[in-house]
Amino acid sequence: MKTIYLDNAATTRVAPEVLEAMLPFFGDQYGNPSSFHNFGSSQKEAIEMARGQIARLLGAKTEEVYFTSGGTESDNQALRGAVKIDPTRRGIVTSAVEHPAVLETAKVLEKEGCTLGIASVNTEGELDLDSLKGLVNQQTALVSVMAANNETGVIMPMYEAAEIAHDEGALFHTDAVQMVGKSPVDVHAMNIDMLSLSAHKIHGPKGVGAIYIRRGVILPPLITGGHQERGVRSGTYNSPGIIGLGKAAELAHTHLKDTVAAERRLREDFEKRVLENCPGSFVVAANAASRLPGTVTIIFRGIESEAVLTLLDMQGIYASSGSACSTGSKDPSHVLYAMGVDYTLANSALRFSLSRYTTEEEISRTVEVLASVVERLRRISPYTQ
Amino acid sequence: MDHFMNPRNVGKLENPDGHSEVGSPQCGDAMFLDIDIDDEGKISDIAFKTFGCAGAIASASALTELAKGLPVEEALGIRNSQIADYLGGMPPEKFHCSVMGHQALKAAVENFREKCAEIEKILRDAGITPVLVRPGRVYLSHGADVAAAEKALKEISGRNISIEVK
Numbered sequence: 001m002k003t004i005y006l007d008n009a010a011t012t013r014v015a016p017e018v019l020e021a022m023l024p025f026f027g028d029q030y031g032n033p034s035s036f037h038n039f040g041s042s043q044k045e046a047i048e049m050a051r052g053q054i055a056r057l058l059g060a061k062t063e064e065v066y067f068t069s070g071g072t073e074s075d076n077q078a079l080r081g082a083v084k085i086d087p088t089r090r091g092i093v094t095s096a097v098e099h100p101a102v103l104e105t106a107k108v109l110e111k112e113g114c115t116l117g118i119a120s121v122n123t124e125g126e127l128d129l130d131s132l133k134g135l136v137n138q139q140t141a142l143v144s145v146m147a148a149n150n151e152t153g154v155i156m157p158m159y160e161a162a163e164i165a166h167d168e169g170a171l172f173h174t175d176a177v178q179m180v181g182k183s184p185v186d187v188h189a190m191n192i193d194m195l196s197l198s199a200h201k202i203h204g205p206k207g208v209g210a211i212y213i214r215r216g217v218i219l220p221p222l223i224t225g226g227h228q229e230r231g232v233r234s235g236t237y238n239s240p241g242i243i244g245l246g247k248a249a250e251l252a253h254t255h256l257k258d259t260v261a262a263e264r265r266l267r268e269d270f271e272k273r274v275l276e277n278c279p280g281s282f283v284v285a286a287n288a289a290s291r292l293p294g295t296v297t298i299i300f301r302g303i304e305s306e307a308v309l310t311l312l313d314m315q316g317i318y319a320s321s322g323s324a325c326s327t328g329s330k331d332p333s334h335v336l337y338a339m340g341v342d343y344t345l346a347n348s349a350l351r352f353s354l355s356r357y358t359t360e361e362e363i364s365r366t367v368e369v370l371a372s373v374v375e376r377l378r379r380i381s382p383y384t385q
Numbered sequence: 386m387d388h389f390m391n392p393r394n395v396g397k398l399e400n401p402d403g404h405s406e407v408g409s410p411q412c413g414d415a416m417f418l419d420i421d422i423d424d425e426g427k428i429s430d431i432a433f434k435t436f437g438c439a440g441a442i443a444s445a446s447a448l449t450e451l452a453k454g455l456p457v458e459e460a461l462g463i464r465n466s467q468i469a470d471y472l473g474g475m476p477p478e479k480f481h482c483s484v485m486g487h488q489a490l491k492a493a494v495e496n497f498r499e500k501c502a503e504i505e506k507i508l509r510d511a512g513i514t515p516v517l518v519r520p521g522r523v524y525l526s527h528g529a530d531v532a533a534a535e536k537a538l539k540e541i542s543g544r545n546i547s548i549e550v551k
Binding site for chain 2: 302303304307310332347379380381382
């Protein structure tokens with residue numbers, strides 16, 4: 001049975017070119033880049049090349065990119081660092097639909113004495129800029145708004161959000177884990193002070209990511225130690241991971257235009273055919289002004305998402321839902337909740353996320369299987385006739 | 386797995402003796418259950434519909450299979466371990482999935498008993514002592530005032546209750 005992987009917002013396959021680029025650093029080239037001797041220090045060049053590859057993808061300067069262990073660490077660095085810069089500015093303002101890496105961190109900081117403001121979104125999952133504006137003031141250290149939402153794919157108005165932050169003298173951070181490599185990003189043009197990204201969302205390896213910090217912004221480090229990354233992020237360089245991230249960023253940059261066009265075409269085709277073939281289905285945030293090319297959440301009225309996932313799984317098709325039943329209590333997606341989607345519908349939501357490797361054939365097969373799965377479960381459901 | 390792919394006893398019963406709607410989609414699950422009870426007090430027919438995960442669907446299917454033909458009290462006593470055995474094993478973290486089935490069965494039995502009690506009270510208030518009461522039929526002893534019973538039972542609207550003399 002052929003695997004059809006439509007959960008690329010969760011993680012992606014490592015590109016063969018990335019794996020190839022990484023392999024030497026798991027093998028012969030095991031030196032420590034920070035060593036004095038040439039065996040180790042010769043890796044510096046490769047690491048700086050990776051930094052440059054990421055900078056080009058972001059429109060940043062090379063020295064504005066720092067390597068981390070991934071998106072979650074980058075988010076933690078941004079939030080925990082920002083509230084320590086100025087004792088008179090201890091406020092964080094973020095959105096209701098952030099990834100837990102931001103939202104949970106912000107809540108922890110609130111318990112530690114910071115103030116927290118959570119801006120709302122509209123029914124299309126778009127940031128309410130008036131709500132954001134009402135929460136930002138002279139005590140705000142940081143405004144953190146994700147670039148694109150991981151469930152709905154809705155792209156947030158970053159430039160406007162950054163302007164609101166800057167008008168009050170606050171910094172602006174964006175969790176761009178879902179956006180980078182999927183849609184163009186230009187940190188300088190978008191007025192972004194800090195940006196988080198992750199390698200494994202762009203066909204790179206897991207356990208490595210980066211944070212862009214605008215030149216001139218001095219963030220107290222989250223992780224202290226041996227002064228790697230100019231003291232911003234200590235810890236021995238994860239050479240294979242960093243090289244892999246660099247290569248993944250380069251590939252993402254090269255493929256960006258094609259990827260956007262191809263994924264968008266496939267996703268739109270998928271949406272259209274699902275709506276045609278699955279009664280009771282509708283697309284979440286269908287009317288949002290701007291969405292990622294390859295991510296869509298679809299609600300199948302009257303049927304439970306985990307049952308659908310199980311049946312798809314048995315056919316080798318992998319997607320995801322916002323909730324997990326194994327814990328005994330289900331919390332429907334906070335993103336859909338923030339958008340005002342009712343609980344029943346939130347429990348009927350499935351996310352499909354494409355990649356540049358997704359084919360038309362895979363989309364056709366998925367629609368076909370989905371239609372029969374939905375039909376089968378609707379027969380069992382108390383909510384359908 | 387088979388009970389998830391091909392759940393048994395899915396659907397609704399026509400004028401069921403007991404009906405329940407439990408859980409709520411807010412917690413992620415819901416179940417509708419219908420039962421019919423025969424003259425001996427056994428579950429003669431059972432049907433369910435559910436909004437739930439694979440575990441909920443399979444355990445509801447197993448519960449209905451196990452309960453069918455059992456006296457009501459015994460059916461209420463079916464344990465999770467029996468459901469797990471019937472399904473050929475179930476991981477412990479999925480045990481909670483079957484809770485809703487038990488609740489639905491219990492609620493359907495309560496609904497059945499309430500309906501019976503209502504009919505019995507009406508008949509007794511009319512001075513009639515029934516032999517056996519079911520939500521859809523009433524047995525009276527020879528010599529009972531059938532016409533009075535028919536008149537009294539008209540109070541219950543929406544249901545057709547047949548009267549037989551034994």
